[in-house]
Amino acid sequence: MRVTLAQLEAFYWTAQLGSAHRAAQHLNLAQPTLSLRLRDLRAALGSDVLERRARGLRLTAEGRALLPRVASIMAELRGIAGDDPARDVAGPVRVGLAEGFAVSCLPPLLAGLQQDHPALRPEWVVSTSTTLEQALLRDTLDLAVLLNPVGDERLHLGPLGAQPTSWVVPAGWGLAGPVTPRDLWSLPVISNPPPSAMHRQIAHWFGTAALAPARLSICSSVAVIAELVAGGIGAGLLPVPMARRYVVEGTMRLVAAEPAVENGLLFTSFREGVDDPKVLAVARTIGRVMRDIHYVQA
Template structure:
């Protein structure tokens, strides 16, 4: 049996949309015709290309291996026909964002994705980086922007750059010099719980002086921590861009510290072995947006 362009197109759009039914609707063909094309392609290449995943389909390892070659063929067809390549990135994609990053970057990122890929349907999950890592590795996310990830062989990380980070405190707190771990040890400090990147950063900073924060309060929301600091409750370690409005309003101050704070490192994470057009498209748009809003430290 020979491979046809109709079969390859059926395979491509089923991967993109995650469902043979949605692919059939997109191509304006019947469900039985779509199923037959996928069946004939699997027989022609001699391997199973999809496996059931709930109500949808998931690409097999053999299907992932075939996908780049099919994408290349589709790209050639687009060039021949003059078709907009952005229209070939469609369907749902599950994107996780570390919360401190999302507060500043989600709005411009959502706008950019709508402009770049109007038929894409992003599903956003905002949480701590540690929670997102776990979700990514159990296939509950397709892609995530992670802060200081622990890393795992099941995950491929691509660095984005440094996220400027600073100790911040209520504007009413007075310090006459660079703040040390000893200065903050007995003051209220607010952090995400273990094993979050924020908690590791905070305890690591105190550990440089052999100390632990004596009045550490835990909160799962980075955005709420910022509000608590601005409300005079305690100090926190937060992304600089996230708290600019509080500093400008005069309710919060950046602290000059000794030792200095290490900036967070941002990465795009995907599962090892996954090479999907939608995740690549999202990653490209993330990089472009971060450059356009000058978010990362050079």
């Protein structure tokens, strides 16, 4: 049996939309017709390219290898027809965001994706960067924005720039700065748990003076850490854009540090070898939005 263009089109849209039902609707086909084309493709290739999961159909390893080749064929067809490629980026995509980044950047990212690819259906996961990195490796996320990733050769990293970062303290503490590790080591400090990027940044800064914070409290949420600092509980290390609202409210102060705090480095990340048009489209939009809102430094 030969592989046909109709079979490849059925496979492409089922992979994009995660459902044979939605793919049939998109192609204006009866679902039994689309299912027949998928069965014929399986017979022609001699292997399964899709498998059923609890939340719909997912690509097998053979399907992931095939999808980039089929996407190229679909792109050529769009070029011949003169279609807008943005219309063909559709369906669900699982996107993880480091929490400190998400607090400031998720609203413009939502608007940017709606503008660039209105048929995409992003599913957002907000957590610590190290948790997101592990989710990428487990294939439970398609793409993530990571802060100071640990790094794994199985992941592609696309640099976005530096996220401005600063020590923040309750306004009532009266610290003027620049603060040194010796100034803060005996005061309450709140951090994400190890091995998070925040915890590594804090440990490195205190380590420059061969110190460790004596009153370190652990909290898994960056947003809650900001509330705790604003409430007078302790000092923290936060993205500057996230802290500005509290500074304007008068509950928190940014303090300069000696030595200076290293800014966090942000990356888009997905598994090496992935050529899914949805993933690449989201990565492009994230880069564009970051440039438009001037969130990162070079």
